[in-house]
Amino acid sequence: xxxxxxxxxxxxxxxxxxxxxxxxxxxxxxxxxxxxxxxxxxxxxxxxxxxxxxxxxxxxxxxxxxxxxxxxxxxxxxxxxxxxxxxxxxxxxxxxxxxxxxxxxxxxxxxxxxxxxxxxxxxxxxxxxxxxxxxxxxxxxxxxxxxxxxxxxxxxxxxxxxxxxxxxxxxxxxxxxxxxxxxxxxxxxxxxxxxxxxxxxxxx
Numbered sequence: 171x172x173x174x175x176x177x178x179x180x181x182x183x184x185x186x187x188x189x190x191x192x193x194x195x196x197x198x199x200x201x202x203x204x205x206x207x208x209x210x211x212x213x214x215x216x217x218x219x220x221x222x223x224x225x226x227x228x229x230x231x232x233x234x235x236x237x238x239x240x241x242x243x244x245x246x247x248x249x250x251x252x253x254x255x256x257x258x259x260x261x262x263x264x265x266x267x268x269x270x271x272x273x274x275x276x277x278x279x280x281x282x283x284x285x286x287x288x289x290x291x292x293x294x295x296x297x298x299x300x301x302x303x304x305x306x307x308x309x310x311x312x313x314x315x316x317x318x319x320x321x322x323x324x325x326x327x328x329x330x331x332x333x334x335x336x337x338x339x340x341x342x343x344x345x346x347x348x349x350x351x352x353x354x355x356x357x358x359x360x361x362x363x364x365x366x367x368x369x370x371x372x373x374x
Contacts, residue, residue: 174208174285183210186233187285190257192305193231200299207287207295213278219286220262220276227262227272227289235282236346238355239317241274250355251317253279253343262289263310279351324357332356333366 174180174187187208188194188201196204210233213219219230219237230237232254239251239260251274254260262272266289296303323332333356337344347355353363 171209171211171286174205174210177210183233183285186256187231190231190259192259192302192309195305196299196302200302203298204295207291208285209287211282211284211286213282213284215278215280217278217282218275219260219278219282219284220272222272222275224272227266228286229263229289229292230260230276231285232256232258232260233283233285236279236343237276237282237284238279238351239274240277248354250351252313252320253340253347253351253355255343255346259309261310261313263293263306264314266290266293279348320355329356329358329362330366330370332358333363333370 174183177183184205188196211219213235220228222241234256236253236255237260238253240248241251242248260276262276265272296306323335327335336352336356349360349363353360356363358366
């Protein structure tokens with residue numbers, strides 16, 4: 171884990187980070203306060219950024235690649251809650267506020283580069299910058315709403331409906347998620363997903 175300020179690729183990392191919708195409107199003095207807290211993490215495909223049950227929590231800004239939130243039961247059955255790709259963020263902010271362990275894992279779907287900081291440091295930064303805090307908490311509410319809507323969708327829509335809704339809601343991700351991961355997210359087998367795409371005229 172390398173601090174952003176001393177990373178060999180710090181110039182390109184700063185540029186990527188400042189394109190993040192949550193951060194791009196920050197003022198120079200806010201960047202000056204935040205950057206010393208930031209470190210760069212590189213993760214292999216399948217490597218966890220955060221583990222379900224952890225009490226040590228981080229805030230993640232995805233620079234490259236894709237991650238998933240996934241929850242598992244004691245029998246090892248998994249459910250994917252959402253995906254986040256470059257330019258997005260993931261967090262365990264709600265768990266931190268509730269003082270509970272992280273209720274899901276955050277796992278690299280592809281090779282991932284993320285900028286991260288301890289959640290306590292991020293919250294302390296937010297307390298001093300009300301407009302950033304407002305944007306962040308709005309984004310957290312959107313993410314929670316997205317996860318809830320996805321869970322409801324699995325119960326209310328048939329297989330074609332689930333696929334069509336995903337493509338409509340997340341066109342930027344539709345062609346990037348590996349078939350096995352997308353099938354799991356939609357509660358389908360990879361074979362069923364392939365047949366559905368063929369029936370609906372999708373190329374892949």
